[in-house]
Amino acid sequence: MLHIYGGYWQLPGYICALSIFHFLEYYITAKYNPTKVTIESFLIRNGRSYVIAHVFALIEATVEFYISPSLKHFPLISASGLVAIIAGQLLRSMAMIHASSNFSHMIVHKRENSHQLVRTGVYSYTRHPSYFGYFLWAVGTQIFLLNPVALIGFSVTLWRFFNRRIEYEEKLLVQFFGDEYIEYKKTTGTLIPFIA
């Protein structure tokens, strides 16, 4: 059953996961946050590093498969990657739906009157469910592909990216919501390893 594409069924699965991710970024914004939807909501134009990372992952997967197909045949490890992809996608999508108009792909620098602090639903388990969901999804894709090099690259790069972004975003959230956000920070972690 797992022998598709000469034994490497993960590659088409990865392209599928990537397509579903970008489609949902747009679809959920259009449905639950329609005033903020634009063509950019697909998050396709994420910059050069984003494209390089995914092209690298595709090349690593293909080269390793051709060198030794057996390197790419650990169904249980791939299945655990698939679980992380699904869990990460669900968490990210649920965060976008739950935060609705309070969510924006770009960090806002000025609080709008309608902007409310969200602490319920998935936001009661982690302060940054869409970031944690994306982290899980992206790391999951490389476990799914059995890509050791890209797994390290994705994990380190994303961790550094979210560490900086969360610090910056939270300074603004403290300005917007004051003690309420400080209290939220004390009671709810991020779930991203080593980011308190």
Ligand SMILES: C[S@@+](CC[C@H](N)C(=O)[O-])C[C@H]1O[C@@H](n2cnc3c(N)ncnc32)[C@H](O)[C@@H]1O
């Ligand atoms: C890309 S969204 C990410 C939201 C959140 N960091 C997450 O991972 O789910 C960024 C915007 O969400 C807003 N935001 C972040 N956390 C929020 C919260 N708990 N309630 C309301 N707005 C929030 C920020 O002001 C920022 O402009």
